[in-house]
Amino acid sequence: STALIWFRRDLRLADNPALCAALEQAERVVPVYIHARDEEGDWAPGEASRWWLHHSLKQLGHDLAALGAPLVMRCGPSLDTLQELLRETGASQVYWNRLYEPDTVRRDTHIKQALQAQGVQVRSFNAALLLEPWVVQNRSGEPYRVFTPYWKACQAQGALDVSLQPRPGPGVLTAEGSRSDPLESLGLLPLIPWDAGLAKAWTPGEEGAHTALEAFLDRALADYGEARNLPDRLGTSHLSPHLHFGEISPRQVVHACQRAVAEGRHSGADASVKGFLGEIGWREFGHHLLFHFPHTPLQPLDARFEDFPWPPRDDDALRAWQRGRTGLPIVDAGMRELWATGWMHNRVRMITASLLTKNLLIHWREGARWFWDTLVDADLASNTLGWQWTAGCGADAAPYFRVFNPVLQGERFDPGGGYVRHWVPELKALPDKYLHKPWQAPESVLRGAGVRLGRDYPQPIVDLAASRRQALAAWETLRQSA
Numbered sequence: 001s002t003a004l005i006w007f008r009r010d011l012r013l014a015d016n017p018a019l020c021a022a023l024e025q026a027e028r029v030v031p032v033y034i035h036a037r038d039e040e041g042d043w044a045p046g047e048a049s050r051w052w053l054h055h056s057l058k059q060l061g062h063d064l065a066a067l068g069a070p071l072v073m074r075c076g077p078s079l080d081t082l083q084e085l086l087r088e089t090g091a092s093q094v095y096w097n098r099l100y101e102p103d104t105v106r107r108d109t110h111i112k113q114a115l116q117a118q119g120v121q122v123r124s125f126n127a128a129l130l131l132e133p134w135v136v137q138n139r140s141g142e143p144y145r146v147f148t149p150y151w152k153a154c155q156a157q158g159a160l161d162v163s164l165q166p167r168p169g170p171g172v173l174t175a176e177g178s179r180s181d182p183l184e185s186l187g188l189l190p191l192i193p194w195d196a197g198l199a200k201a202w203t204p205g206e207e208g209a210h211t212a213l214e215a216f217l218d219r220a221l222a223d224y225g226e227a228r229n230l231p232d233r234l235g236t237s238h239l240s241p242h243l244h245f246g247e248i249s250p251r252q253v254v255h256a257c258q259r260a261v262a263e264g265r266h267s268g269a270d271a272s273v274k275g276f277l278g279e280i281g282w283r284e285f286g287h288h289l290l291f292h293f294p295h296t297p298l299q300p301l302d303a304r305f306e307d308f309p310w311p312p313r314d315d316d317a318l319r320a321w322q323r324g325r326t327g328l329p330i331v332d333a334g335m336r337e338l339w340a341t342g343w344m345h346n347r348v349r350m351i352t353a354s355l356l357t358k359n360l361l362i363h364w365r366e367g368a369r370w371f372w373d374t375l376v377d378a379d380l381a382s383n384t385l386g387w388q389w390t391a392g393c394g395a396d397a398a399p400y401f402r403v404f405n406p407v408l409q410g411e412r413f414d415p416g417g418g419y420v421r422h423w424v425p426e427l428k429a430l431p432d433k434y435l436h437k438p439w440q441a442p443e444s445v446l447r448g449a450g451v452r453l454g455r456d457y458p459q460p461i462v463d464l465a466a467s468r469r470q471a472l473a474a475w476e477t478l479r480q481s482a
């Protein structure tokens, strides 16, 4: 018999349950990728994600061809394309790994029902999470809204169980051939070639994912607890886009960490390992929340915030934020890092998001949208979680009155100024004392550093103290009307 394996965001061969099951059940396989942008509703991949997808598909196609089963690429709609392929190849089974966003859940449910109705055997699997969103619930049978008890419950249910071994990839595949559209015809690459910075920063694909993981285990896991908050250090794993596209599974990541610990590569670094695994837990938590509260990409989880008095959008301020021209160095460094590499350090994501939502009083949805288009790791679950957390309207969120001060944050987490100097080179020669607040530097210091504020680098576009007061007043109005 012949089986279609429908690849989506599981772009890997190892530890891929749909692929394993298809190989166990069928003599021949047809690996398929279907490009159907409009099936993901408002959340079709943004520009940076499409760049990643192009390169990841290229790598997967290469790896599959080497095993004897070239990847068949087609443009959607998905159901019609699967039906076409079933006819063309004589396949009677379809296998895929599950996705959890509201639009993809709806689509996949419909496709499963339609194919089953015509007698096709359809099976789906979990390849993306340690535990699927419906597996864990609190004592009242409801989804969790607070991370710590959620993650405790996950661990009690075996999320970090070492006995569940990731499965190796297949050695050889027997394929049923079929016509494929060329990868280029999917139109994933940008029309204006702005992607040189992405190509320099990343190696999409399964092999790139494992190289990043091993580099992290060797270089940074032991210090993760300390270094993960310092944006000018390579203190985190940079696995987020690889995990998003399923080039590596969270189970493989957990196993590799535990193996590194067992081999004594990280003796005495228990807190760091626990902290890192906790971040994998936050990724799970984001999926749990999105699945159970599917309205949250557009609406706050905390319903009190539905009536937050957002002022009319200030387009100039939004543009200055997007372009890294706010006059607040750590914010501008982050936004430029994002533009150049498609990624931003987590600490700086929180600082830039706090400035947008609390000091500039621009709706968190505007920020989430910009991140969606510019991040290579744009992920509906984690992005929604991150924005609502920072804006104070999500699950387990930072309390609304916690407004990050970008000067203090910069001085604390980029004390040597390496991060700001790298991304905001016009401030390079400023002494550390003024690097995070150039507007306070005496004229002679600015002149000595070759900085003309308002010309080489902007004056701050917002008064931090006054805007903080304004945000707190808006919050107070909301609280009183609730």
Ligand code: FAD
Pocket: 228, 236, 237, 238, 239, 240, 241, 243, 244, 279, 280, 281, 282, 283, 284, 286, 344, 345, 346, 347, 349, 350, 353, 371, 375, 377, 378, 379, 380, 382, 383, 384, 385, 386, 387, 390
């Ligand atoms: P590491 O510190 O090495 O962590 C390992 C893995 O754990 C990450 O690869 C990621 O998969 C997961 N993880 C880590 N931190 C978080 C977190 N806070 N929430 C959920 N998962 C986490 N992450 C995304 O993957 N996609 C997004 O679209 C996204 N948008 C965000 C928006 C905002 C406003 C904020 C504050 C955070 C956002 N994050 C997002 C979470 C986090 O910033 C990134 O996952 C992290 O910076 C990725 O770098 P890393 O792989 O080196 O992380």
